[in-house]
Amino acid sequence: MSMLSELREGPSIVEGLLRSAGQVDRVAEAIRSRHIDLAVIAARGTSDHAAIYAQYILGARNGLLVAPAAPSLVSLYGAPPHLRHSVVLGISQSGKSPDVVSVLAESRRQGAMTVAITNDSSSELAAAAEYLIELEAGEERAVAATKTYLAEIAVVAMLSAALSGDRKSRDELAALPDAMSEALRTEAQVGPLAAEWAGESRCAVLARGFHYATAREWALKLKELAYVLADPYSAADFQHGPIALVGAGFPVLAIATSGPAFEGMVELLGRLHETKAKLLVLSDAADLDGLGSVVRIPAVPEWLSPLVAILPAQLFAYHLARARGLDTENPRNITKVTLTL
Amino acid sequence: MSMLSELREGPSIVEGLLRSAGQVDRVAEAIRSRHIDLAVIAARGTSDHAAIYAQYILGARNGLLVAPAAPSLVSLYGAPPHLRHSVVLGISQSGKSPDVVSVLAESRRQGAMTVAITNDSSSELAAAAEYLIELEAGEERAVAATKTYLAEIAVVAMLSAALSGDRKSRDELAALPDAMSEALRTEAQVGPLAAEWAGESRCAVLARGFHYATAREWALKLKELAYVLADPYSAADFQHGPIALVGAGFPVLAIATSGPAFEGMVELLGRLHETKAKLLVLSDAADLDGLGSVVRIPAVPEWLSPLVAILPAQLFAYHLARARGLDTENPRNITKVTLTL
Numbered sequence: 001m002s003m004l005s006e007l008r009e010g011p012s013i014v015e016g017l018l019r020s021a022g023q024v025d026r027v028a029e030a031i032r033s034r035h036i037d038l039a040v041i042a043a044r045g046t047s048d049h050a051a052i053y054a055q056y057i058l059g060a061r062n063g064l065l066v067a068p069a070a071p072s073l074v075s076l077y078g079a080p081p082h083l084r085h086s087v088v089l090g091i092s093q094s095g096k097s098p099d100v101v102s103v104l105a106e107s108r109r110q111g112a113m114t115v116a117i118t119n120d121s122s123s124e125l126a127a128a129a130e131y132l133i134e135l136e137a138g139e140e141r142a143v144a145a146t147k148t149y150l151a152e153i154a155v156v157a158m159l160s161a162a163l164s165g166d167r168k169s170r171d172e173l174a175a176l177p178d179a180m181s182e183a184l185r186t187e188a189q190v191g192p193l194a195a196e197w198a199g200e201s202r203c204a205v206l207a208r209g210f211h212y213a214t215a216r217e218w219a220l221k222l223k224e225l226a227y228v229l230a231d232p233y234s235a236a237d238f239q240h241g242p243i244a245l246v247g248a249g250f251p252v253l254a255i256a257t258s259g260p261a262f263e264g265m266v267e268l269l270g271r272l273h274e275t276k277a278k279l280l281v282l283s284d285a286a287d288l289d290g291l292g293s294v295v296r297i298p299a300v301p302e303w304l305s306p307l308v309a310i311l312p313a314q315l316f317a318y319h320l321a322r323a324r325g326l327d328t329e330n331p332r333n334i335t336k337v338t339l340t341l
Numbered sequence: 342m343s344m345l346s347e348l349r350e351g352p353s354i355v356e357g358l359l360r361s362a363g364q365v366d367r368v369a370e371a372i373r374s375r376h377i378d379l380a381v382i383a384a385r386g387t388s389d390h391a392a393i394y395a396q397y398i399l400g401a402r403n404g405l406l407v408a409p410a411a412p413s414l415v416s417l418y419g420a421p422p423h424l425r426h427s428v429v430l431g432i433s434q435s436g437k438s439p440d441v442v443s444v445l446a447e448s449r450r451q452g453a454m455t456v457a458i459t460n461d462s463s464s465e466l467a468a469a470a471e472y473l474i475e476l477e478a479g480e481e482r483a484v485a486a487t488k489t490y491l492a493e494i495a496v497v498a499m500l501s502a503a504l505s506g507d508r509k510s511r512d513e514l515a516a517l518p519d520a521m522s523e524a525l526r527t528e529a530q531v532g533p534l535a536a537e538w539a540g541e542s543r544c545a546v547l548a549r550g551f552h553y554a555t556a557r558e559w560a561l562k563l564k565e566l567a568y569v570l571a572d573p574y575s576a577a578d579f580q581h582g583p584i585a586l587v588g589a590g591f592p593v594l595a596i597a598t599s600g601p602a603f604e605g606m607v608e609l610l611g612r613l614h615e616t617k618a619k620l621l622v623l624s625d626a627a628d629l630d631g632l633g634s635v636v637r638i639p640a641v642p643e644w645l646s647p648l649v650a651i652l653p654a655q656l657f658a659y660h661l662a663r664a665r666g667l668d669t670e671n672p673r674n675i676t677k678v679t680l681t682l
Contacts, residue, residue, distance in 0.1 A: 037423040038379065040406065045581030059414045065381065065422035067408030072550045072577070073400045076601040081406035082378040099577060144582070202543045202570040209413045223572075224582045229543040231572050236413070236440060236681035240386030241485070241565045244672040260417040264682060275674065331585040333616065340577035341605060 003142035003225075003328050007314050010150040011180040013137050014307065017154050018173060021162070023133050024155060027115055028162035030131065031087050034113060038086040042069035042103035044340065046145040046217060047091040050117075050152035053213035053306055054089070057156060060210075061303060062163045071099035075341050080106045087113040093140060093148040094337040095123025104128040117155055119148055142329055143336050144224045146314050149217055150180075153307055160303070172301045176308075179298040183311040186295050187319075190312050193280060193293055194319035200228060203251035204242070206268065208235040209261035214306045214313060218253065221317035224331050226324055235261070235268050248276035253316075255282045255309050259302035266291075280316075282309050344483035344566075344669050348655050351491040352521040354478050355648065358495050359514060362503070364474050365496060368456050369503035371472065375454060377428045383410035383444035384432040385681065387486040387558060391432050391458075391493035394554035394647055398497060401551075402644060403504045412440035416682050421447045428454040434481060434489040435678040436464025445469040458496055460489055483670055484677050485565045487655050490558055491521075494648055501644070513642045517649075520639040524652040527636050528660075531653050534621060534634055535660035541569060544592035545583070547609065549576040550602035555647045555654060559594065562658035565672050567665055576602070576609050589617035594657075596623045596650050600643035607632075621657075623650050 039058060041051040048068075055066040069088070074080045075098065088107035090100050095118035105128045108114045116129035119137050126132050135151040154176075161169035197203075203222070207215035215232040222230035230253070233242055246252065252272055256265035262285070269291050273279060279292025284299040295312050297305075321328045380399060382392040389409075396407040410429070415421045416439065429448035431441050436459035446469045449455045457470035460478050467473050476492040495517075502510035538544075544563070548556035553575050560573035571594070574583055587593065593613055597606035603626070610632050614620060620633025625640040636653050638646075662669045 038406075038408075044578055048578065055409075055411055056414065059411060059422045060418045060420040063420070063423050065379075065408055065424065065427070067406055068396075070396055070400060072575075072602065073397065076550055076605075077401040078601075079401040079404070081400045082404050083406065086406070097581075204570075209417055220582050224585045227586050227588070229545075229570055229572055229586060231570055234413075237385055237389065239675070239681055240438075240679045241561050241675060243674045244565045245568050245570060246674060247568070260419075261413065264417075333584045333587060334580070334582060338581045340580055 003144060003146060004318060006140055006142055007146040007318065008184060009147045010311060011177040013147055013151050014154045014180060015177045016136055017151060017158065020136065021158060024158045025162050027131050027133060028159055030113060031163065036085070036087045036113060037064055039064050039066045040069050040083055040086045040088045040107070041066060041091060042071050042088070042100045043091040044097055044100060045338070046149050046220060047093065047152060049213045049217040049220065050091050050149060050156060052216060053153045054156045056210050056212065057160045057303055061160050069103045071103050074106050075099040075102045083107045084111040087115060089115045089117060090125050090129060091117045091152055092125050093119045093135070093145055095120045095125035096337050097339055099340050101125050101128050117152060143331055143334055144221060149310065150307060153213070157304060157307065172304060176300065176304055179300045179308050180311060182298045183308045186297065186312040187315050189295055190315045191319045193295070194316050195323045197251065197320055198323040200251045202229040203253055204238065204245065205230050205232040205253045206235050206238055207255040208265055209259065210302055210306055211255040211257065211261070211309060214255050214309050217310060218313035218317065221314055222320065224334065225317045225321035225328055226326060228320065235265055239268065246272055246275050246277050249278055251278045253280050256288065257284045257302065257305045257309065258299065282312055344485060344487060345659060347481055347483055348487040348659065349525060350488045351652060352518040354488055354492050355495045355521060356518045357477055358492060358499065361477065362499060365499045366503050368472050368474060369500055371454060372428050372504065377426070377454060378405055379427040380405050380407045381410050381424055381427045381429045381448070382407060382432060383412050383429070383441045385438055385441060386679070387490045387561060388432040388434065388493060390554045390558040390561065391490060391497060393557055394494045394551070395497045397551050397553065398501045398644055402501045410444045412444050415447050416440040416443045424448045425452040428456060430456045430458060431466050431470060432458045432493055433466050434460045434486055436461045436466035437678050438680055440681050442466050442469050458493060484672055484675055485562060491648060491651065494554070498645060498648065513645060517641065517645055520641045520649050521652060523639045524649045527638065527653040528656050530636055531656045532660045534636070535657050536664045538592065538661055539664040541592045543570040544594055545579065545586065546571050546573040546594045547576050547579055548596040549606055550600065551643055551647055552596040552598065552602070552650060555596050555650050558651060559654035559658065562655055563661065565675065566658045566662040566669055567667060569661065576606055580609065587613055587616050587618050590619055592619045594621050597629065598625045598643065598646045598650065599640065623653055
């Protein structure tokens, strides 16, 4: 059961990262002193979802424009875009995937500021970058990443706080581990709900704004662990076509928490409820009960909510896999470290 | 049957666009004279896939770094990133979605170069931007976009050719409509294949590099028209987790054409074939026959292959919808123009 115990380490890992904020502060200081307002991120799989969180958080809170790197431009086509005015972040648990490493190496060659965010300080990625931020999550044995995703988005949140430099953000971060521990207690509700979903082989996962990353990562866990074809969508993009999928009984997971995206999410969920979709919603709001199954998560400032909401999502994927009789430690076809070119 | 006749207009629309290249040339000239090397694109649904094509093509061929806009940063959070050094492209068939319009308006306010790419020159999007590129595709009546996607990626390809300024690119573009017409003749093979897929409710759609956009758009057509939960993945990202989904009989669609991404695609397809996945591949290569059903498409330079490959993909989605007894003109839950905030 290493996955479940690793998942439960989330709050203490974030606590540890908050105590060693110096490595993040140095990166923020360098970004500020170089007047950089463009970030490029190279990442794959779970780490790519931390990149999406960064796109929204660093954009909305720090005015940074964040672009995904499309690693194949470097690794396959040998035609990297101009990167020298940007900070280039490589995010990888193992620090080993050659395509992510090649983006960092090329960026450094061009003279860009480079940062490796990884759980292995002796990895190729760490060596390729000028700056290193260690995830300090301890070894992750389960193939499906859980605690390292939390560590990655915690680092992004800390970077945003350090860039803004305001006291309020730091205080909000300090209160986070307690809220995360509380979120772990949803397991008593999430386990039985997951059992009710054991017969599903496909679903949509919807959110908007800061939680788009949560939707993407939740969907990936459902694919890796429970072999459910879970399709993540921004609530806006979903309405530009894919909503045609939804007939009576079509299963939809959603994250809807307080903030500017909430009203639109509730409107969409109401529309899906009318088509008799099967809904399960993670929310910090009290008034969604008519819409389907609601898992209440602790209310925290919206920008930090992805660190809280991912815990019941991971728990749901874990228990769904168990309910479907699958091996949560070693999903078929994949290994812990994936090397792509 | 307006969708099928619209789909078949593809080659003549591209021919028309190539004749009126002046509107694209003006935009390329302005990008060059302002020394811009960063493009931000706001788009939704099908148009967002034209944005992905732009990310790869303008990156690999023109050194432009391309970032998606995350419209909600402007429309919901009121916190736009710094855009003044970039060219901001809004791509929308209707030119009406408020979130896309708001990104262009904000970008222009910040002093960025702004370009509307739309099928409606009297739309809000056209009015919000400094430059206008008309898609000239004629009215699109079918709810699912086909010919306007082709027009959008044709405009992106023309922009790349104009930015590079080389004669060879223009010649390659000129030869494109014939290859597209040839690709339409795959319908005789694609129709019966689609009928064999009528019982599937989910699948993965895989490609890499320039065809990642094709995979995304193919998957969207399958959702909109055939109500099949089709999950598009870069072949690299697919191996970082989602490949756990694939057991015997799991249906996988793929695009694998000549170029740097080909070898990796064939390797992945071989691996999926070993797990007894059900494979259907669009390819310009002759030697894939052992891997599953192969639809041969005309060989064109790799950067233009997405304009050819999307035609059998659209035809497949259309015939699959018909085989499943669905209304291809009016999918449930969606309308032609979607307004999201």
